[in-house]
Amino acid sequence: MAVRLGALAERHGLELIGDGNVEIDGVCTLANGRAGAISFLANPQYRRYLASTAASAVIVSTADAEALATPGLVARDPYVAYARVASEFLPPADATGQVHPRAVVDEQASLGAGVTIAAGAVVAADARLADGVCIGPNTVIGRGVQIGSDTVVAANVTLEDGVTIGARCRLHPGVVVGSRGFGLAMDAGRWIEVPQLGSVVIGDDVEIGANTTIDRGAVEDTVIGHGVKIDNLVQIAHNVRIGDHTALAAKVGIAGSSTIGSYCMLGGAVGVAGHLEITDKVMITGMTLVTRSIREPGTYSSGWPVATSGEWRKQVARLRRLGKLEDRVKQLESGA
Incomplete structure (x- = not known):
């Protein structure tokens, strides 16, 4: 459904520039704009498209407002404003x-009232689904699972026995919550399983991406705080605790019993070793391996930036010579 630009400005507290009667029926990029759609400018490298875009309206900052060639909305943070405006064009849940x-x-x-359960889904005994919960096709809800109001669980999701999911959460296809934690003990040359007797507790307003897995705790619960956003293909091991409003990008792996603070951001393919603590407001860039606790907020990295193959081979060769160089320095310092 189309929405007048002036109505969007009023609903989202944005300054309107130009014709408020322009009708908006969707979103687009600046470079590939189309009539009837709204775009945004947050990255300066796309400013060159502002004058030529075919979009019917653009969300900009105050600094870019004078360069508008179309009607627009002015926001303190155009990307945040775009996220809120774009949510009006999401297709409704089935x-x-x-x-x-x-x-x-x-x-x-x-x-509860208004619960939707699609074909092929299974809901076990003692499960409690609050008002407005939506369960997708072929999803399995285990015994004693609790799901808060207005949570959407997509197709082919598995919630193992005893899991708790908060309100207004969204679980994408293939998510598994509450699977057995990886607990093993070596006994006389053979692995024996350590029972995983905890569960998983997930707060409100959490999003979990496709094919992400969250293991149940060994003794205490695995805990995901309120407002946490988890991308696709993330592995969260047993007894992990993640603070409120932390975001994990794709392929992050967190080993058992580690604690991640609130308002942290972990980039793609970050690995966190077990039994570590990461304080609040830590950003960890992609491909970083965390092998020690992080006690101070800030940005941390360990990934090796891309280089040409020739330069990379030279860097590796230099690293391999560091041991010999260190030995020579020690000899010189000792006067040998």
Whole structure:
């Protein structure tokens, strides 16, 4: 449905420039704009498209407002404003408020008002689904699972027994929450399993990307705080604790019993060793390996930046010679 630009400005507290009667029916990029869509300018490298874009409106900062060639909205942070405006054009969840005839719901499960359960889904005994919960096709909700109001669980998700999910969460396809933690003990040359008797507790307003796995705790619960955003293909091991409003990019791996603070950001493919503590407001750049606790807020890196193959080989060769260089320095310092 189309929305007048002036209505968007009023609803989101933005300054309107130009014709407020322009109708907006979706979003677009500046470079590939189209009539009827709204775009935004947050990265200066795209400023060159501002004068020529085919978008019907653009969200800009105060500094870029004079360069607008179209109607627009002025925001303190154009990217944040775009996120809020764009959410108005999301397709609604496939919520019918009904249980599909081909879903299997145990008679001892509790369903709130307006719960939607799609075909092929299974809801086990003692599960409690609050008002407005939406369960996708072929999803499995284990015994005693609790799901807060208005949470959307997509297709092919597995919530193991005893898991707790907060309100207004979104779990994308293939997510597994509460699977057995990787606990093993060596006994006489053979591995024996250590029982994983905890569960997983997930706060409100959490998003979990496709094919992410969160293991249940060994003794205490694995805990994900409120407002945490988790990308696709992330592995969170048993007894991990993640603070409120932390974001994890794709392929992050967090080993068992590590604690991540609030308002942290972990880039793609970051690895965190077990039993570590990372304080609040830490940013860790992509491909970084964390092998010690981080006690001070800030940005941390260990990944090797890309270089040409020839330069990379030279850098590796220099590293391999460092031991010999150190020995020579020690000899010189000792006067040998």
